[in-house]
Amino acid sequence: MPVATADLYDELEEGIQSLSLQLRSFGRRSAFDGPIRTVRCFEDNALVKSVLATPGAGAVLVVDGAGSLATALMGDLIAASAVANGWAGVVINGAIRDRVAIDALDLGVKALGTNPRKSAKLGAGEVAVTLVIAGVVFRPGAHLYSDEDGILVER
Template sequence: MTAKPFATCDLCDAHEEDTSGAFRVLAPMFRDFGLAARFSGPVATVRAIEDNSRVREAVNSPGFVDTPSGRVGRVLVVEGGGSLRRALVGGNLAAAAAKNGWAGIVVDGAVRDLAELQAAGIPVKALALMPLRSVKRGEGQRDIAIEIQGVPVRPGDWLYADEDGIVVSATPLL
């Protein structure tokens, strides 16, 4: 199923009066490291501080949901605590995410393997590049409520990302 066209600026304009907390905007600090594209979908979450064990599990699982309208790719949102000491996603994980139908990845932390991220064919937004890979201790949590730069993100929320920014909503906006 092809994503419906959207612009995060238009979504913000349409929801500027929302004071319920259902519509949220992430801080403007995320850069494109994979395929630079608009992407959207229901959110799956991982909390992973310098250990990408749970991220690897997530991207190696089906990255889509089947809906009455067709198959929709999910967006993996990784709470990395803003750490830039270790990369949580690299080329191999981005390729696995693309292969398994994920719509995109947002990392509140660092990524690595820029050329491989771009070749993987999946949008990846993160804070920075860091060549050091993560440690592997089997730590982290999946499918829990997380916080990205002070903004709550929950499994099942909808995320919309483009060149202007990233917004999150409790319900689909399109």
């Protein structure tokens, strides 16, 4: 079971970043952690789908969708693929869809909200890049911790 983020912050205050962005929680895992992998995309989820179709080995995919709620960057089929491939969780600076189905999956998901509108499938964006979301740096390979209190990332 992952360590509580509040306790971890108290222990590692100087070596950890706290994400102030208020994300909603989805999926059956309310707490998850793992090494970070990243995707930057805008209203196009083709890269999200392709990355989550690869072995996750307990990693967490962080998706910077620029905060757009206009289209969903992940739905139930992509989330089910993440579960099948061993991902611990997905953090999306954007929207998801198929919330009820995702809530039934053994996956941790944090996102800004929901929108039933599907996204483009052109493959626009970048994979394995450093992201900065709300002042927090998400480097591929750094460790992310998430629970009901929020998200922490190694510096």
